[in-house]
Amino acid sequence: MDFRLSEEQQQFADSLQRWIARDYSFEARQKIVASAPGVSDPAYAALTELGALALAVPEEAGGLGGSPEDLMIVMKEIGxxxxxxPYFATVLAADFLxxxxxxxxxxxxxxxxxxxACALNEKEAGHELFNIAVTARADGDAYVVQGSKCAVIHGxxxxxxxxxxxxxxxxRDQDGISLLYVPRDTPGMTxxxxxxxDGQRAASVTFDQARLPATALIGQAGKGWEILEAATDFGVVLLCAEAVGAMEAANALTLDYLKTRQQFxxxxxxxxxxxxxMADMSMHAELAKSITILATVKAHRAPANERRKLVSAAKVRVGKAMQFIGQQAIQMHGGMGMTNEMxxxxxxxxxxxxETTLGxxxxxxxxxxRLPDFASA
Structure with missing residues (x-):
């Protein structure tokens, strides 16, 4: 399997890198984080202009119909x-739709x-996305929603x-799960x-007899688990790609620091x-990158059990790399590495x-x- 980027993909990655270097410096990001909205409309517009949003939308729906590998490139540069x-939140929700x-x-x-955005988490559920207490009661040609969601990224x-x-x-049943498209101005939703x-924005969402039309249903009523699991598996792959980009940047920052910080x-x-x-950090990053590419390539093509296996293997391998690289980078920067100025x-x-998102x-x-054939992986 050839994991090299095509010429077009490399040009796209270069365009994203140039935009970040020019308009999204660390200082600029800090100002955005501290602002009231917590995000930048011009930055989101730049991502749109570069085609990053259109990649997530099929051609027949007005987009560019990008592959998972194309979205991996975006997420890596975002990391x-x-x-x-709110690129990840929007792209993940678009995959549900x-x-x-x-x-x-x-x-x-x-x-x-x-x-x-996606409202999938509940306080008592942990990482079990099928553990759902929020209810939607059919009432004529409508659904009446009651309950609360938490940790809604960019909600x-x-x-x-x-x-x-x-x-x-x-x-905790996997049967009986449904997915709904809920506009922001829906009465009864707070x-x-x-x-x-980490500087992001999230929200808690409460439904108090919120009423939605039957057309809000995504897929089939009571049969939403298959879509929920497949879409969030793809979300895990995207997060792994973001982590790979962040780890590569952390390694580069640490190496530069080792070259300039003097002692004795x-x-x-x-x-x-x-x-x-530093060599061990580089090795962890390369291992994480390799398995992320493999999981990305298989995300939309592999049978369900193979997809589950590769996605979970990627999250575990990337999780180990994130812990090692993050801790080593902070330790080698010393006390300064713990400050917001760095x-x-x-x-x-x-x-x-x-590490704590989507499992x-x-x-x-x-x-x-727990997968039937895990021993042969």
């Missing part, structure tokens, strides 16, 4: 530049005029949400925003023990947040071992 705009045939709004996503910035609800069955420790009259990069650590601290925070390392290790 490298610590971009905090694509899979569920709910494509009427995707042209607006491609044009950058509609931002989306307050979204014009609409993809929400997982239970229309039948017990709270969004409470907060800033996360020489750069600390001349100390052999630190050179060995960009390495923000890479560490973002890597920590990725942490322990969750995916357990999921992997």
């Amino acid at each position: 490298r530049g610590l971009v905090i705009e 694509r899979r569920g045939g709910h494509t009427a709004v995707l042209e607006q996503v491609a044009a950058g005029t509609l931002q989306l 307050a910035q979204a014009d609409a949400l993809v929400v997982s609800v239970r229309t039948s069955g017990a709270p 969004i409470t925003e907060y800033r996360t420790y 009259g020489v750069p600390i990069g001349t100390f052999q023990v630190l050179q060995h650590r 960009s390495i601290a923000h890479y560490f925070k973002r890597l920590t947040a990725i 942490n390392t322990d969750f995916h290790r357990t999921r992997f071992t």
Whole structure:
């Protein structure tokens, strides 16, 4: 399998890198994080102009019909530049809509005029996305939604949400799950925003007898688990790609620091023990990159069990790399590495947040071992 980027893909990656270097410096990002909105409309417009949003939308729905590998390129550069705009949240929600045939709004996503988010997490569920207590009761030609979602990434910035609800069955059943498209202005829905420790924005979403038309249903009623699992598996792959970009940037920052920080009259990069650590960090990054590429290539093409196996294996391998690289980078920067003035601290925070999003390392290790053929992996 040839993992090299095509000429067009490399040009696209170069365009993203030039934009980040020119308009999205660490100082510029810090101002965006501290601003009231917490995101930058001009930055999101730049991503749209570059075609990053259109890549996530099929051609028949008004987009460019990009491959998972194309989106991997975007997420890797987003990770490298610590971009905090709601690209991931929108692309993940768009994948739900694509899979569920709910494509009427995707042209607006491609044009950058509609931002989306996914309300999938609940306080008592941990990483089990099938553990759903939010209910949607059929009432004539409508659904009445009741309950609360938490940790909705960029929920307050979204014009609409993809929400997982239970229309039948017990709270942990995989049957009886439905998916709904919920516009931001829906009566009975309350969004409470907060800033996360990695500089992103998230929200809690509460539904109090929120009424939605039957057309809000994504896919089939009670049969949403297959879409939910497949779409979030793709989301895990995208997060792994972001982590790879962030780890490569963290390694580069650490190497530069070792070359310039002096002790005993020489750069600390001349100390052999630190050179060995740096080599181990590079190895972890390459292993994470390789398995992320493999999982990306298979994300939309492999049978369900193979997809589950590769996605969970990638999250575990990337999780180990994130922990090792993050901790080593902070340690080699010393006390300064813990300060907000140093960009390495923000890479560490973002890597920590990725670890806990859509299932942490322990969750995916357990999921992997529970697959029927895990011993032959």
